[in-house]
Amino acid sequence: MLGEGPVSLLGSARAPGPLHAVGAGLPGEFRRRDRQKLRIAHFTSLTGSAGIWGPPSVNSAILAAGEINKRGGILGREIELVIHDAGRPPDELTRAAEDLVACDDADVVVGCHMSAARVSLRRTFKGHLPYVYTPIYEGGERTPGVLAIGETPPRQARPAIAWLAEHKRARRWYLIGSDYVWPWLSHRAVKRYIADTGGCIVGEDFVSVGEHDHSRYLDRIRTIQPDVVFISLIGLDGIVFNRAFGECGLSARILRLANCVDETVLLGIGADNTANLFAASGYFASVPTAQGEAFRAAYHSAFGDFAPVPGSTTQSNYEGLYFLEAVARRAGVLDLRSLSAAAEGSVYSAGRGALGMRRQRVEMPIYFAEADGFDFRLVEKF
Known part of the structure; x- marks a missing residue:
């Protein structure tokens, strides 16, 4: 079902358990939304070459949303996630983004997908919606309203x-x-x-x-x-x-x-x-940090011991929502200009520990590791 269109994660959203996914194929389904809730359009690759990261990416976002909602949400608004497949062909992806803007179907965009999709989406969202981009990327993102937090x-x-x-x-x-x-x-x-x-x-x-x-x-x-x-x-x-x-x-x-x-x-x-x-x-599941171990424990408690392992790319979906929460708290509002201004100098804490944004990029320790069978062995920390 996830690969066929956007998916709304509705329910109480106070913990991963009560969240449930429903198809979004009916016309106008997402226009009838509760404006008291914070609707986040989560663009993540569910198909294509990057689709291998889809399930743990969705899990990580659900986990963060549930934890944040338990504390009262973002600026008092309960998070409501709507998952969009960013692995679709470029023309389909652009149409989905244009429809989202035209119908006012989101308050914020969070993305974990290829940079080619980001380049396409930012043209549509520019000036309309704040856009948190979470995974490793090439650096240099300066589009107003786009906040990139991954490794460069x-x-x-x-x-x-x-x-x-x-x-x-x-x-x-x-x-x-x-x-x-x-x-x-x-x-x-x-x-x-x-x-x-x-x-x-x-x-x-x-x-x-x-x-x-x-x-x-x-x-x-x-x-x-x-x-x-x-x-x-x-x-x-x-x-x-x-x-x-x-x-x-x-x-x-x-x-x-x-x-x-x-x-x-x-x-x-x-x-x-x-x-x-x-x-x-910036993250390996095998690196023994307190924040990383807490994230993994919560992840497997929510989704089971055999849920797909969240690595750096997929864990970044968890980071993205915590980054958004911290920046929104600092800004006091959720409009694009205020969030962009508040991002510089902001500090947040999630699976990678306490991190801060400086000069439009998140400063984080980098771990250098060697593959050891199905796991990584830490060699150095930079």
Whole structure:
């Protein structure tokens, strides 16, 4: 049902249990809403290459909404989530956003999806709705009303590259990424960081989103023999590539630094294919922090021990609602201009601990980890 259109999470919303999902296919269903509640349009990828993160993303948002509502909601208004699939084709996604604005069907937008979708959505929401964007991205978001809280290359990729250069003598790098804005701009920054360490780029390729035949790229890697393969393939595409990389024997002698691999992706890759795979992130489920452990305990209490593990990408949905709560409290109102002004210097606490926004980005510790079967082993904290 989730993949067929927007979904409203109605009910008391005071804890994850009472929330229930109902289809939103009936005309006008969402126009008849309770204006006393805070309607949040939650755009997250439920289909497409990034759809692997859909279920734990929705779970994480539901959990945060339930916890916040138990404390009285945001500025006294109970949160009501409406889930929209951001993995739809661009024209469908744009129409959904235009309809949402035209019908005044949301007070705030929260998004966890590809940057290509963000670029499309921000054009529609600009000047109309505040828009909290939660996952890792390429940085540099300055659109008025868009508040991006995820990891960016200077804090995430730069220290990881420097660590591999120092500790693994990594000099020759091959870059591969999905063919859209996040890998394009991330690689531009990564090339500078590699040059700063005295390294060089021996190859680079961009792969169409949804393309799963990587044989020619693996042949190229086998020929040029880089020290490290830097990977910016999104979601399922990254799973397929990394699995093939391990299965053809390259992982035994070539390092990998993955730009967006979390526990969800690691499970898909398989324990036999994760040798010499490194990742840097603001959150790993295996990092033993008090806030992280509290989040995981609450998550599994709400959704069961066998619920999909929330990694960095999916946990960011939880962060997004707590960030919104903190900024709204600071602003005292929920209009776009006031929230944007209050975001700078704001501090909030969620699964990653106490974090603050400075210069339009959230400052957070970055953890550098090596894959160890189906889990990550912490190597360094930056």
